Amino acid sequence: MDDSISATEPVEREMRPALFKGWRRRCPQCGQGPMMKSYLKVRDTCPVCDEALHHHKADDGPAYLTILIVGHILAPAIIWVYTHYRPEPMVLATGFTIGCVALSLYLLPRLKGAIVAFQWAKRMHGFGGE
Numbered sequence: 001m002d003d004s005i006s007a008t009e010p011v012e013r014e015m016r017p018a019l020f021k022g023w024r025r026r027c028p029q030c031g032q033g034p035m036m037k038s039y040l041k042v043r044d045t046c047p048v049c050d051e052a053l054h055h056h057k058a059d060d061g062p063a064y065l066t067i068l069i070v071g072h073i074l075a076p077a078i079i080w081v082y083t084h085y086r087p088e089p090m091v092l093a094t095g096f097t098i099g100c101v102a103l104s105l106y107l108l109p110r111l112k113g114a115i116v117a118f119q120w121a122k123r124m125h126g127f128g129g130e
């Protein structure tokens with residue numbers, strides 16, 4: 001598929017299905033091809049439908065959203081655990097460090113996929129074909 005808008009493709013791209021496909025790290029166009037070629041590296045084109053994916057400019061967006069979400073989950077959780085259970089400081093620090101890293105590693109590629117899909121659906125940064 002070339003980058004221009006074809007006569008058969010609708011001008012509006014549906015946001016919600018694209019975001020779910022991106023969250024699953026799949027191509028926002030077909031939902032089948034893998035979007036990433038490594039942990040966070042986006043492929044230039046979809047290997048299934050040949051949709052161009054190199055137009056994305058996710059930049060710091062996925063990291064920003066990951067920090068926002070992880071912080072808003074774990075900051076209240078650490079206060080709640082401390083006030084209710086008073087664990088040993090090293091137990092608390094170790095547990096929440098592992099939880100923070102694990103949740104961040106889980107969310108980061110999924111949020112990047114969703115941001116790339118958002119840009120694709122909104123035809124931002126060359127996804128529109130101009």
Ligand SMILES: [Zn+2]
Nearest residue numbers: 027030046049
């Ligand atoms: Zn595809």
